[in-house]
Amino acid sequence: MDALTASPLCPAPLELQLDGIHFAAPELVVTATARQHVVACPGCGHASTRVHSRYRRTLADLPWHGLRVHLEIQVRRFFCDVSDCRRQIFTERLPKTAALYARRTARAASALEVIGLALGGRAGARLAEALGLAGAPAEILSVLSAVHAATDEGTDGHGDRARAGPRVLGVDDWAWRKGQRYGTILVDLERHHVVDLLPDRELNTLVA
Template sequence: MLHAFRSLVSPELSIVQILPQADKVVLVARPKATESCCPSCGCRTGRVHSHYMRRVADLPWQGQVVEIRLHARRFRCADPQCRQRIFTERLPETVQPKARRTARLGESQLVIGFAVGGESGSRLSRKLAMPVSGDTLLRMIRTARFEPPDAPRVVGIDDWAWRKGQRYGTIICDLCRTEMPTRSRHG
């Protein structure tokens, strides 16, 4: 039965148990890997120091909020010269260190934040079973990484008046990148 639910989570995890609750679905999961790499020196080790439970929000499932309870492990570094003796295993495809949401949930919420904004994005996210505060959406937008655009080669400037003598507007365009709408001969 659990094989049908494997596509719900990252390939780095295996689902141990599904706990449906009144307000959310809880997936209990474990990492599939038996070893992990030290983030400082890169040495692989399988020496487990301890375990702890990590709660991570994930994409909704059939309109229900999803929480992943992840049995995370701390490992001992195998290199005696490494300054970091104990480290927590990394799951880069699933969740970033210290994050409370999966990478794919964060991407979805970031898209909502860019499209709608803070408070309205928060209301939309809540309706889509991906609750997040408006302040968090704005913080995600501010910290988002993107490629800066190339410097424009040909610049076009246009001024206009919405209301003569009262409200004016100016638009600056990169004429090399701007696509002009095409008109149909039949329309």
């Protein structure tokens, strides 16, 4: 499979070695193995080569010719041998492939972000479904809220862009915690950015 290692099917060839592709109706499954020989401990930064265990991580990826694609990666846990490090065992990071704990690849998250900023949660989810991108409304809003949190760091939490006032506003319900507390997410559908995350679903809060 070496000839396929640099294939577009593998999101980050430096991090992953492509092992195979098979069709498991209705989707395409791409299997890959993390390939770095030496990884840095996230606690202390020291290099480790001592493998503790392996497990399989599944990520939704970009569709291929309209087919949904899942990436199944064999990922490793490593020992950190630095005696005073608080992480005795750690999971290897694959930053170019996907964020830690993410359920989709970074490039699939970017695609959902673009769709969500153009259409909002519900309409965005319908387009994503039609394109073969796995993305329920709540997942699209989750991607948008992560982007909003990242771009709002260092400001007063509302950002200068919000004050200019959007003309076309997307309003969606948003679960702060899965199934527990609901808020509202506001997306400027013309300028394509998240305006704000509101703490509840009350009309008065939205009007304010």
